[in-house]
Amino acid sequence: MLRDITLGQYYQTESILHRLDPRTKILASFFYMLSLFLFTNVYVYVLALAMLLLMIELSHVPFKFIIRGMKAIVVLLIITAVFNLFLTKGTTFVSFWKFTITEEGLRNAGFMSLRLIFLILGSSIMTLTTSPNQLTDGLERVFGFLKIFKVPVHELAMMMSIALRFIPILVDETDKIMKAQLARCADFESKNIFKKAKSFIPVLVPLFVSAFRRAGDLAMAMEARCYQGGQGRTKMKPLKYKGRDILTYLVFVLYLAGIFVCGILLPKLLPIY
């Protein structure tokens, strides 16, 4: 069940997106997210959708796999839609019992849900095509300027890469410990919420113990190899921009220009919504 969460996972395969420099992908995702917040009209969202589909196609990640990540946010999506639907004031569209749905509410709910979906899918494409190591390398460089403000960028990036590295290990571990306790007749299916919470103590205690043990081992191994933080540390594979990265930046500049056209010009020429 824990394995089903594909949000933030890396999907190993061969594609141009996988080969891009992580910095390019991080900045491009940032521009994409930005574009979703600039304007709210049908033209902009059609263009955003086209861009998303293009990226999904280029990523070579099966569509099913990407969609599976959406399961995690279904609840959030429903809540957003419902709140927007019922709590937006404006011209009444339909009304029944104590509830009124306004035209504005309908519009807001629709665009908000789309925005959420595009946001998640857009950032999923970045994480799906970038290995955790590359991702942290990229983040370290993109946020490198913060070092001037004494932000420990390297250390934060290192912590993040270790955390990402350990997620699948801890998921496996949880699975194993749960099975071991099930073998001792443990019951995790209690309907009573207090009983249910209590039944997870035999899983959580060993899980924490093992996480601390692993952390200790890792710290020792890093010390033994003279790790001492980012000062003067060189990289085996320094990040270098290639032709395809330049091309990507160009595509995104064009995309943003397109967003502005769709956002400002088109509604004036052909006004709908």
Next chain:
Amino acid sequence: MSVKDCILIADHLTYVYGSGTERVVKAVDDVSFMIHPGEMIGLIGHTGSGKSTLIQHLNGLLAPSEGSVYYHGKDIHDNGFDRKTFRSKVGLVFQYPEHQLFEETVHKDVMFGPKNMGLSAKEADLRAYEALKMVGLEDEYFYQSPFDLSGGQKRKVAIAGVLAMRPEVLILDEPTAGLDPKGRDEILGLVKSFKEKQNMSIILVSHSMEDVAEYVDRIMVMDNGKLVYDDVPEKVFAQYKHLEEMGLRAPEMTYITDELRKQVFPSLPVVTTLQEAKEAILGTFLLDSGVSL
């Protein structure tokens, strides 16, 4: 022995990991066997051959993709079959079982199983005490934190945690992994004593022939998800050439006596342990020199 008095039947079990994804692994492939009362079985196979996956079917933790498991003639995946109670009857000790310890004291941790079975506090207490005695842990540790014990002691406590449920069948997944030779002999000796004292059926999972040769009376060999051999040790070890192809080795004694048979005593039988080798060599030697025993 007949089908009727066997405890567990595995009937054409197949298990596939990750069905419906890109990485499909057939970890168990059409495996069938029976387990009778009081048997001591060695389940052997190279790492990744599917041993751990197979044994998780025997106490219902994994449901087979195809095939069935029967416990005293009842399909364990039938509706209405009480799998929770069943799990106390087929005790499974996972690899590195000490990683499952969680209670404040050793004694409380061992009581976890019996308490889950719905036994009274008194009965659970008694069973925990009895189980800790069985694994030979000294009394002074009973009320200490399990996290303060040594590796070998922790493992004994974890095994006691399963024994306390008084299972009919005890399955141990690589119980000697990561122990020193002394700890290894101690654990294996204990397992043998469970069988002798309690008449439990025992399945000992291992990737080392040397480990099990001395203790078991039946060996099942797995390779790539398939059950390749299921026979008495002598018969299985006689196939040591094939075992080697599967990345396994027969015990050292099998090789020594094999050389002896080729070079000196053509009538020497296949042996598996030092004791057997001694008797066989002496016997053959005396026979050859015309002295009867």
